[in-house]
Structures are given as C-alpha cells and as structure tokens.
Amino acid sequence: MEKKYNKKEKIRVAFAGNPNVGKSTLFNALTGAHQHIGNWPGKTVELAFGKITYKNIEFELVDLPGTYSLSGFTDEEIVARDFIVKEKPDVVVVVTSATTLSRNMYLVIQVLELTNNVVVAVNMIDEARNAGLKIDFRGLSKALNIPFVPISALYKEGIDDLLNAILSVAQGKFKAYQIKYDPELERLLSELELIIDGKIEEYPPRWVAIRLLERDRYIVDFLTLKVPEAITKAREIHDKIHEIFKKDPPLLIINERYKIVDELIEKYVSKKTLTNALTEKIDTIVLHPIFQFVTTAITFIVLFWVVFFIGDFFVEYIDLLFSLLTESAESYLVGLNINPIIISFIVSDSGLIGATATLVSFIPYILLFYFAFTILENSGLMARLAFSMDKILRYFGFSGKSFFPITLSLGCNVVGIQSIRIIEDKKIKAILYIMNSFVPCSARIGVMAILIGVFIPDPLTSSIAIFLILINSFFIIFIESKILSHYLKVEASSFVIELPPYRFPPLKSVFNISWIRTKMFLYRAGVLIFIGTLLIWTGINIPPGAPLEESLLGRIGILLQPIAMPLGLDWRAVLALILGFLAKENTLAVLQALYGGLESLPLYFDLPKAIAFIIFYTYYVPCLATVATIKKESNSWLITTFAVALSIITAYLVAFLVYVLLSVMI
Amino acid sequence: MPRRRHGHRTPLPPPPMPDVIPLSLIPSNSLVEIKYVNLPPGLFMRMSELGIMPGNRVKVILNQFGYVVVEVMGTRFGLNPRVSSNIFVKRIIK
Numbered sequence: 001m002e003k004k005y006n007k008k009e010k011i012r013v014a015f016a017g018n019p020n021v022g023k024s025t026l027f028n029a030l031t032g033a034h035q036h037i038g039n040w041p042g043k044t045v046e047l048a049f050g051k052i053t054y055k056n057i058e059f060e061l062v063d064l065p066g067t068y069s070l071s072g073f074t075d076e077e078i079v080a081r082d083f084i085v086k087e088k089p090d091v092v093v094v095v096t097s098a099t100t101l102s103r104n105m106y107l108v109i110q111v112l113e114l115t116n117n118v119v120v121a122v123n124m125i126d127e128a129r130n131a132g133l134k135i136d137f138r139g140l141s142k143a144l145n146i147p148f149v150p151i152s153a154l155y156k157e158g159i160d161d162l163l164n165a166i167l168s169v170a171q172g173k174f175k176a177y178q179i180k181y182d183p184e185l186e187r188l189l190s191e192l193e194l195i196i197d198g199k200i201e202e203y204p205p206r207w208v209a210i211r212l213l214e215r216d217r218y219i220v221d222f223l224t225l226k227v228p229e230a231i232t233k234a235r236e237i238h239d240k241i242h243e244i245f246k247k248d249p250p251l252l253i254i255n256e257r258y259k260i261v262d263e264l265i266e267k268y269v270s271k272k273t274l275t276n277a278l279t280e281k282i283d284t285i286v287l288h289p290i291f292q293f294v295t296t297a298i299t300f301i302v303l304f305w306v307v308f309f310i311g312d313f314f315v316e317y318i319d320l321l322f323s324l325l326t327e328s329a330e331s332y333l334v335g336l337n338i339n340p341i342i343i344s345f346i347v348s349d350s351g352l353i354g355a356t357a358t359l360v361s362f363i364p365y366i367l368l369f370y371f372a373f374t375i376l377e378n379s380g381l382m383a384r385l386a387f388s389m390d391k392i393l394r395y396f397g398f399s400g401k402s403f404f405p406i407t408l409s410l411g412c413n414v415v416g417i418q419s420i421r422i423i424e425d426k427k428i429k430a431i432l433y434i435m436n437s438f439v440p441c442s443a444r445i446g447v448m449a450i451l452i453g454v455f456i457p458d459p460l461t462s463s464i465a466i467f468l469i470l471i472n473s474f475f476i477i478f479i480e481s482k483i484l485s486h487y488l489k490v491e492a493s494s495f496v497i498e499l500p501p502y503r504f505p506p507l508k509s510v511f512n513i514s515w516i517r518t519k520m521f522l523y524r525a526g527v528l529i530f531i532g533t534l535l536i537w538t539g540i541n542i543p544p545g546a547p548l549e550e551s552l553l554g555r556i557g558i559l560l561q562p563i564a565m566p567l568g569l570d571w572r573a574v575l576a577l578i579l580g581f582l583a584k585e586n587t588l589a590v591l592q593a594l595y596g597g598l599e600s601l602p603l604y605f606d607l608p609k610a611i612a613f614i615i616f617y618t619y620y621v622p623c624l625a626t627v628a629t630i631k632k633e634s635n636s637w638l639i640t641t642f643a644v645a646l647s648i649i650t651a652y653l654v655a656f657l658v659y660v661l662l663s664v665m666i
Numbered sequence: 667m668p669r670r671r672h673g674h675r676t677p678l679p680p681p682p683m684p685d686v687i688p689l690s691l692i693p694s695n696s697l698v699e700i701k702y703v704n705l706p707p708g709l710f711m712r713m714s715e716l717g718i719m720p721g722n723r724v725k726v727i728l729n730q731f732g733y734v735v736v737e738v739m740g741t742r743f744g745l746n747p748r749v750s751s752n753i754f755v756k757r758i759i760k
Contacts, residue, residue, distance in 0.1 A: 255719075
C-alpha cells in the first residue's frame with residue numbers, strides 16, 4: 001500500500017556501502033555542513049547525521065560506516081547492521097561504485113536479506129562513462145524490483161533522481177523481491193525459519209536463519225536464550241548441507257550470494273572490471289621495493305609540515321590575539337577595582353582566558369590534521385603507505401597503519417591520538433592509546449633540549465644525550481607494547497587492506513568533514529581541557545594571595561616530595577611537573593620562577609638529579625589535552641587511567657634507575 | 667565425515683595437490699586459482715566475502731617477500747605474509 005508523506009513527517013534514510021565508493025562524498029553533497037557526528041552506544045564507531053528538505057518533506061539522513069559486508073566481523077559492520085535492524089530506517093540507500101559494481105553488489109544482496117526498502121545508488125558514473133562501461137540500470141531495477149540510480153556525487157549528477165527514488169521506496173512504490181538461493185538450500189532455510197518465526201521480534205526470521213547457518217556468534221548467543229531449539233535444528237541442517245553440497249554452510253551461502261551477483265553483472269553490465277592506467281603508473285613508484293619508503297618519508301614530511309609548520313603560523317597569531325586580550329581585560333578590570341582573585345580567574349594562564357586560549361590554539365593543528373589526513377585517506381595513498389610500513393612495523397608488534405599515530409605524535413600527541421581511529425583492531429588501538437604517552441611531542445622535545453643544554457653545555461654531548469633519551473622512548477614503546485600484546489592476547493596481525501584507485505577528493509567535502517570533526521574535538525575533549533585548566537587555577541589560588549608553596553597545589557607538591565626524593569627531586573621540581581600537565585611548556589616557566597632562573601638550576605641539581613628530572617619529564621603523563629583526547633577517542637576511563645598510570649610509573653622507574661646509575665658512576 | 671570437537675568442525679588438512687603452493691611464492695603478474703585457504707574462521711570468512719576463496723581466480727599484481735597485492739573482481743588488496751602464506755593456489759599459465 002502506498003504511503004503518502006506530508007511535510008510534518010520525516011523520512012529516515014540510512015546510507016550503507018563499501019569503503020571507497022564515495023558514500024561520504026554523496027552524504028556531504030546532500031547535507032553540506034549541516035551534519036553532526038555521534039557515536040553508536042557503547043562503541044567508538046561514529047555515524048554522521050544530517051537533515052535535508054526535499055519537496056517539502058524532511059529527510060533524516062544517517063551515514064553508516066563503510067563496510068564490505070554486514071557479517072559482524074568488525075565494530076563497523078555490527079553498527080551498520082544493528083542500525084538497519086533496530087532503527088528500521090524507512091529507506092536504506094546502498095551506495096556502490098559503477099567501476100566496482102560486481103564487488104559492491106555483495107553488500108546489496110546482504111542488505112536485501114535484512115530489508116525490502118532499498119535503493120542502490122551507482123556512484124562514479126562519470127568514470128564509468130569515460131571508461132566506456134555500459135550498465136543497464138532498468139534491467140537491474142527490474143531484476144530486483146528496487147531502483148538503481150546512476151549518480152556522480154563529485155559532480156552532483158543524479159541527486160534529484162536519487163531523492164525521488166528514495167521517496168518512491170518510502171511511499172511503498174517499490175518492494176524488493178526476496179533473494180532466492182539454491183532450491184535445496186531454500187528448503188532447508190525454511191525449515192529453520194519455521195522454528196524461529198513468531199518467537200522473536202527483534203530481527204527478520206529469514207535473516208536470522210541465514211545468520212545462524214553462517215554461525216554468526218551474536219545470533220547463536222541470542223537464539224540460545226530465546227529459541228534454543230533453533231540451535232539444535234541448525235546443527236542438523238549444517239550436517240545436511242555438508243552431505244548435499246559438500247561445502248561448509250557459511251561458504252555455501254557466500255557462494256550463493258556471489259552467484260546472484262555474477263548473474264546480474266553478466267546480464268546487465270558490459271565490462272566486469274576496468275583497468276586504471278593512472279593508478280598502475282603511480283603504483284610502480286609508490287609500491288616499488290625501494291621507492292615506497294622514500295614515498296612514505298616524503299608524504300610524512302609534507303603531512304608534518306602542513307600540520308605543524310602551517311599550524312604554528314596560525315597559533316602564533318592566536319597567542320598574540322589572546323595576549324592582547326589578556327592585557328586589555330586585565331587593565332580594564334583593574335580600572336574597575338575588581339577583586340584581584342576574580343581578575344586572576346579571568347586573565348591568568350590557567351584562568352578563563354587562558355583555558356580558552358589553550359583550546360583555541362589546538363584548532364589550527366586539529367583542522368589541518370583532519371584536512372591533510374582526509375585527503376591522504378580518500379586519495380588512496382594512505383592505504384599504500386600503510387601496506388609499505390607494515391613491513392617494518394610488524395617487527396614491533398604493530399601493523400602498517402600504526403605508522404601514522406606514532407610519527408604524528410612527535411609533533412603533537414593530541415593529533416597522534418586522533419589518527420589512531422584508522423586502526424581497526426580494538427586491542428591494537430588500546431595499545432596505541434597507551435603507548436602514545438611515551439612518544440615525546442615537539443613541546444616536550446623542545447623543553448628537554450633546553451634543560452639538557454643548561455646542564456650539559458657541550459653541544460655534542462647534549463645532542464647525544466637528547467638522542468639517547470628519544471631512542472629510549474621508542475625502546476620503552478617496543479618493550480611495553482610487546483608485554484601488553486602478550487597480556488591482551490593480540491594475535492600476530494593478519495593485514496588485509498584495499499588499495500583503491502587514486503582519486504583527488506573534492507576539497508569542499510574534505511573541508512566539511514574536517515570542520516565537523518574539529519568541532520567534535522572541541523566539544524568533547526574541549527570540555528575536559530577547560531575544566532582541567534580551571535581546576536589547576538583553583539589549586540594555585542587557594543588560599544587567595546598565598547605564595548605558591550602555600551597554595552593547595554604547592555602543598556600537594558610538598559606532600560609528594562617524599563615520593564620524588566629517591567630521584568633527588570624537591571617539592572619545586574614536583575610542582576613544575578604537576579603544572580607541566582596543563583601544558584608542557586609550563587614546566588620551564590615554573591622552574592624559572594621557583595629556582596630564580598634557568599641559569600641557577602645547576603646550583604640545585606647535580607647531573608644525576610638533572611637527568612632523572614629530564615627523563616621523568618620526557619616519559620611521564622602527556623598534557624591534559626592529550627589525556628582528554630585519549631578519553632574522547634577511546635571512550636574508556638579504564639584505558640585513559642591506565643595510560644596515565646603506566647606513563648607515570650614507567651617514567652619514575654626509568655628516572656630512578658638512571659639516577660642511581662649516574663650517582664654511582666659520577 | 668569431519669571430526670567434531672565441542673560441536674565445531676575441525677577442518678581437514680588439504681589433500682596433497684600437485685602444483686599447489688602458497689600465494690606468497692607466486693611471482694608478480696601471475697594469474698592463479700585459489701585451491702585452499704588455511705586461516706582462522708573469522709578471517710577466512712572475511713576473505714571469502716571479498717572473493718578470495720577456493721575456486722576463484724585472482725591476479726597477482728606484485729609480490730615483495732610475501733607482501734602480495736592481488737586483484738579480485740576489479741579491486742586490489744594488499745596482503746601481508748601471514749595471510750598470503752596461508753592461501754594455497756595453482757598458477758594458471760596461458
């Protein structure tokens with residue numbers, strides 16, 4: 001029966017599709033900047049949500065994660081599948097690429113097992129045209145009774161047709177034919193369906209029967225509680241399938257799906273596969289046994305330069321702006337005879353303006369990072385770099401993609417943590433969140449270099465000392481990640497990665513995605529950074545007007561002094577480290593303030609104490625912004641707390657060892 | 667009849683087949699037919715869904731010490747040695 005929509009109603013549309021088919025480009029073309037990102041409950045997988053109005057009807061659009069199937073092997077697949085099943089969108093648009101339709105159709109068949117309300121958007125129709133590929137869209141539509149709509153998300157071609165098709169499906173004008181497999185398999189499936197039907201509401205019975213034969217663990221657990229007799233029946237049917245088809249049931253079902261795909265492609269698509277000459281030419285260099293490492297190094301240097309060099313340029317102006325703002329605000333407030341405590345709360349480095357400045361100063365780095373990273377990802381280059389780097393990183397227990405989080409952290413830990421989202425394996429992600437603390441960022445390296453220069457004036461010796469401390473941090477990463485991998489039972493990684501054709505992604509779309517993600521960062525991590533900064537202000541200013549050593553934080557420093565004494569450090573060094581948590585550069589400022597200048601430090605620190613302090617500073621917890629980002633990205637207080645605790649404990653042990661060794665030797 | 671252990675089927679070892687070798691040993695620019703895949707169940711299913719399964723033909727684009735790039739159904743995938751050494755194939759010589 002046709003459903004009529006009026007302007008008060010909404011049509012909910014979910015966009016599914018394989019990675020690299022232009023799904024996000026299409027989503028951006030439809031929603032522009034009017035979208036927001038949210039997490040699926042209990043998962044770190046993100047979904048993009050947007051709204052548009054077409055023919056006076058409101059469409060709620062959801063961009064599901066890119067997946068090859070809905071089999072539930074990864075969090076992305078589980079989220080995509082669960083969204084379709086539980087949220088029951090009015091229409092599911094499966095975005096495919098005209099250039100790889102035979103591969104993408106597998107997901108279409110799986111989606112049709114879950115819902116009848118499907119539209120297939122065949123993207124990149126411009127590329128197909130240029131390659132002389134002919135697709136009979138009407139024939140495909142007739143075969144499955146669902147719309148197949150040719151589009152080009154890049155050139156915004158066919159978008160109206162797509163929206164009209166979505167409307168038609170939502171109005172009930174199309175209802176997909178049920179996918180039918182081998183008659184004998186269908187007979188066995190209906191036996192299973194009969195047992196399940198009427199006993200569950202959550203999922204379509206036929207889909208559950210198929211998943212049960214595919215040994216989907218989640219469905220097996222679900223039915224063991226709800227319909228245990230289905231499990232017994234499934235075992236019988238597994239044996240029958242082995243007898244009749246001489247195949248394992250999951251493999252049989254995959255074959256059946258591909259049989260349908262092959263029949264459709266054979267009949268309605270003129271060429272099965274296309275060659276991409278440009279991709280092949282570029283790959284001769286990018287995947288060359290030697291040049292691949294050169295390409296990786298150059299790409300990384302450019303990425304580093306874009307994020308940190310250009311970022312620094314903007315941050316300088318942001319710092320200048322906030323300095324002027326602070327000065328003006330201070331003069332104005334003093335002129336009004338406002339209480340000095342309130343003035344301090346507003347204008348000090350850890351007050352309101354300081355906290356805002358800290359947050360705003362991250363925007364250039366984060367925005368540039370997402371911009372550059374999105375281009376790298378969508379162009380197809382990142383996949384090839386990860387493939388190349390896997391050859392080296394596997395010796396350290398990491399996969400190729402881990403290259404980005406580790407090396408980007410050398411510039412800024414916050415940016416490095418953000419890039420961990422490209423890792424699929426949850427356990428490796430957790431290890432990287434934890435290990436990130438040991439990669440010294442540029443701020444830490446800068447402060448470390450200055451302090452070493454104070455205690456070891458000879459340039460060669462101080463350079464060697466800096467080098468050894470840096471190398472040691474990677475040694476710590478290697479050892480501790482091996483231990484964590486063993487404890488978390490991380491299997492030797494099997495690395496399978498798609499190498500898509502090279503494409504330059506549309507800049508508007510890239511900018512939209514970057515800006516939306518930057519806003520997300522500011523909203524989620526920003527709140528923690530802001531609160532943390534104000535807490536530190538409170539610690540310094542209670543009681544009001546007291547000198548630093550009598551403030552709350554000062555007293556904490558004195559309280560912690562006994563713990564720091566085995567490293568030869570006093571409460572002033574402890575306070576410098578505590579305030580370094582807010583921003584790494586603070587440590588220098590506090591040392592200067594409490595010891596009467598950097599040049600006076602050698603009077604209070606002998607060499608073993610100095611090196612112990614520097615080592616502790618280099619390896620202990622990264623800044624507040626990084627910790628907030630770990631929490632935001634991992635969505636886990638456990639991982640965040642563990643990362644902080646491990647870094648402090650490791651820093652303490654290494655610093656203590658070095659202090660004892662140097663004290664004995666010198 | 668395959669053995670049962672705790673309700674799960676234990677895959678039988680592959681029968682000895684002439685000219686069947688690991689994918690990791692196939693030279694670049696070769697066409698192969700997949701004969702047997704010896705990977706953990708989850709990864710095996712994932713590879714099958716990508717089209718890398720017994721009976722299918724794939725093109726080996728390049729092989730660098732077991733790091734193999736294959737083309738299957740118009741899409742290229744990079745596989746590390748842990749995967750490529752557990753996919754057994756027969757080279758098709760035209």
